[in-house]
Amino acid sequence: MDIRSLYQEVIVDHNRNPxxxxxxxxxxxxxDGYNPLCGDKIKLFLEINEDIITDVKFSGCGCAISTASxxxxxxxxxxKTCDQANEMFDIFHDAIVNHNVDGDKKLGKLAVLTGxxxxxxxxxxxxxxxxTLRIALQRELTTAITx
Ligand code: ZN
Numbered sequence: 660m661d662i663r664s665l666y667q668e669v670i671v672d673h674n675r676n677p678x679x680x681x682x683x684x685x686x687x688x689x690x691d692g693y694n695p696l697c698g699d700k701i702k703l704f705l706e707i708n709e710d711i712i713t714d715v716k717f718s719g720c721g722c723a724i725s726t727a728s729x730x731x732x733x734x735x736x737x738x739k740t741c742d743q744a745n746e747m748f749d750i751f752h753d754a755i756v757n758h759n760v761d762g763d764k765k766l767g768k769l770a771v772l773t774g775x776x777x778x779x780x781x782x783x784x785x786x787x788x789x790x791t792l793r794i795a796l797q798r799e800l801t802t803a804i805t806x
Contacts, residue, residue, distance in 0.1 A: 679733035692791030
């Protein structure tokens with residue numbers, strides 16, 4: 660099996676059985692995301708305790724790429740710090756949007772999504788969950804400052 664079909668299989672699996680799918684009753688931060696190009700919608704719920712992401716869930720509906728990306732992202736985020744989450748946003752964004760292949764080895768499981776580089780119309784599907792994450796984390800930050 661070549662690496663491409665392996666990647667394909669992981670995406671199909673995460674789309675069929677999305678991890679961390681659902682909603683949190685009392686999230687510490689939340690954001691909505693929408694990709695008008697494809698119609699993908701996502702709601703992202705995070706529970707952050709002392710800078711650690713202790714729980715994360717997403718809901719919404721979208722294409723296979725957007726659902727698989729959200730599923731893989733939430734898997735990555737569990738028990739990470741907000742700094743680690745922001746750092747991975749930058750690596751992921753750079754890899755998918757700017758085609759920086761140097762970052763691929765830092766992506767771990769998320770590398771399965773690097774195939775979308777060849778399909779510019781699908782890039783926004785892959786990055787939607789991450790943009791939603793960034794907004795959610797900024798809201799958390801804003802709350803922390805005003806308190
Ligand atoms: Zn999509």
